[in-house]
Amino acid sequence: MKRPLVVIGAGATGIIASYKAAMDGATVLLLEKTDRIGTKILISGGGKCNITHDGPINSVLKAFRKNEADFIRPSCFRFTNQDILNMLTERGLNVYTREDGRIFPVDQTAKDVARILHTYLQDANVHIKFEAPVTEILAPGGKVEAVRLGDETIPTNHVILCTGGSSFPKSGTTGDGYVWAKSIGHTIVPILAALAPVDLPLQNLQIKAGVPLRDIILKARVQNKVIAQWRGDMLFTHTGLTGPCVLGITREISDHWQTEPAKLEVDLIPDLNFEQIQTRLTQFKNERPGSQIRPFIEQKTTRGIVPRLLATAEIGEEDINQHITKKQINILTQTLKAWQLGPVKEVLLDRGEVVAGGVDLDEVDPHTMRSHKVQGLYLAGEVLDIAGPVGGYNLQAAWSTGFVAGETAAADWLT
Ligand SMILES: Cc1cc2nc3c(=O)[nH]c(=O)nc-3n(C[C@H](O)[C@H](O)[C@H](O)COP(=O)(O)OP(=O)(O)OC[C@H]3O[C@@H](n4cnc5c(N)ncnc54)[C@H](O)[C@@H]3O)c2cc1C
Structure with missing residues (x-):
């Protein structure tokens, strides 16, 4: 036969x-x-x-x-x-x-x-x-x-x-x-x-596993140069990040691994530029001191990350409806446009x-x-x-x- x-x-x-x-x-x-x-x-x-x-x-x-x-x-x-x-x-x-x-x-x-x-x-x-x-x-x-x-x-x-x-x-x-x-x-x-989740030390960010970010741009930087970016959704896990945006940029992160681990940052409001967000936040601050800032951020991002964003701009919960400085507005705007998540610890090949x-x-x-x-x-x-x-x-x-x-x-x- x-x-x-x-x-x-x-x-x-x-x-x-x-x-x-x-x-x-x-x-x-x-x-x-x-x-x-x-x-x-x-x-x-x-x-x-x-x-x-x-x-x-x-x-x-x-x-x-x-x-x-x-x-x-x-x-x-x-x-x-x-x-x-x-x-x-x-x-x-x-x-x-x-x-x-x-x-x-x-x-x-x-x-x-x-x-x-x-x-x-x-x-x-x-x-x-x-x-x-x-x-x-x-x-x-x-x-x-x-x-x-x-x-x-x-x-x-x-x-x-x-x-x-x-x-x-x-x-x-x-x-x-x-x-x-x-x-x-x-x-x-x-x-x-390629197309893999990443481990990333998230202790400093204090974000709970399962918190999603919708329609953001995730960017990977090596030596300050953007090597990859992806628009879509992502999710915080117990040890790092996953979701389409993360999977979308991991091949480039792996390619550059020998040079240095990529640092990740998120543009949380891709449809508004820095000036537009800054103007909006300044208007809120001037109209009714701060009262609309939190709802604005919650609407544009995800409730679970708002305390962390405010903390980055050193805005206390008690301050938000009271007095917010121009410097705080600028830092908050900067954070919304380029939230720093830190360096990738590992790209999880087996997953x-x-x-x-x-x-x-x-x-x-x-x-x-x-x-x-x-x-x-x-x-x-x-x-x-x-x-x-x-x-x-x-x-x-x-x-x-x-x-x-x-x-x-x-x-x-x-x-
Ligand atoms: C979680 C996950 C989700 C995915 N989702 C999508 C998606 O939605 N759309 C998409 O386009 N792609 C997706 N992919 C990728 C896609 O599944 C793969 O690219 C595709 O299955 C590759 O097909 P393949 O037949 O070449 O290999 P595989 O599908 O990996 O098949 C290889 C086969 O070989 C067998 N095998 C291995 N070694 C031996 C051996 N020694 N003897 C006998 N048999 C052996 C394995 O058991 C396996 O059945 C996903 C992958 C994963 C892991």
Whole structure:
């Protein structure tokens, strides 16, 4: 019997790769370490699954760094955001597009996405082996010969490697693919946290965990230069910060980590400039000494941080309705526009949505996902050095590269 085409990892990438390869005629064996498919799909988007991003592919690609966009362009055109949505909606999933372009299931559950994808695998006769942690890819002389599952050896000449990254290790992704890829000749670009929460000493700020900040701009500075900023929401945690704004800037923070830890600051009222806020506060002070200052700040920010903002400007609770100096107004305005949160202590790689780094893109053909180093090896998804921003971009990269890997591997398998 002909050796099967082996796909390692049943995440978004491996599911689509297996489906496409099987539909094109290959005998596909999908090996998954955990006891289910799509472990990360299930936790994606807070359990709601931000499936992809809306818009023409060229605009979706703009969200990625240039080298990454160049790499995934051919596969994103081959299997688009509309293609994955068609697959899911044809089998009953209703989706909606948020104002910011992010696309979710209407019933807000990732389980339906995974369930529907499972039906595709069943229909295509993909043989799935669960609780099957691959331990090695054997490729003597630069040619795939087999994969090892502990003591068991599975002969194969075609392997699609889709083991994902190394964040959220409990979901099965412990970076195994990097180790094998390196051992058979690939270069691994150093792994860095991207889209991750941060630890930050918050004792001085005295803000309770769970306090949110809405529609702010979070900025990261290194040597006084802004290296990244993101507008949106964020949340204080017990040890630091999380939320879209934080995730949106952590890749740059990781990039600059060797220089020095970034210092974070928040523009709490992005729609008003310094002068506008200063004028408003001064008017309040002159009209009815101070009485409207607190309601103004509470309305524009979040109640839970107001005592801290007032303390920074050395405005006591008893002063606020009485006498406030011009200097205090200036400090308060400054705090509202650039509230200093301090230096980041750590970017939490294992709790990130994706990692940056991975198999060097120069060593994989973007039109086919074939390895330039090893015959019979195809690489796709997060195991590659790709990390898009929050917004459904990472799953799209997984669907698209997985599809092309499946297509090419099946064509090679059949010849
Ligand atoms: C909390 C969280 C939320 C996210 N939300 C979103 C979102 O809403 N939208 C979005 O676009 N992206 C999101 N992402 C990112 C997205 O989930 C990933 O980019 C994407 O799942 C990568 O797909 P993949 O198939 O390449 O890797 P993975 O989904 O990580 O799949 C890899 C698979 O390989 C298996 N595996 C690993 N090692 C072995 C081995 N030795 N043997 C056999 N199997 C193995 C793993 O068990 C896993 O099932 C989120 C990520 C996280 C962690």
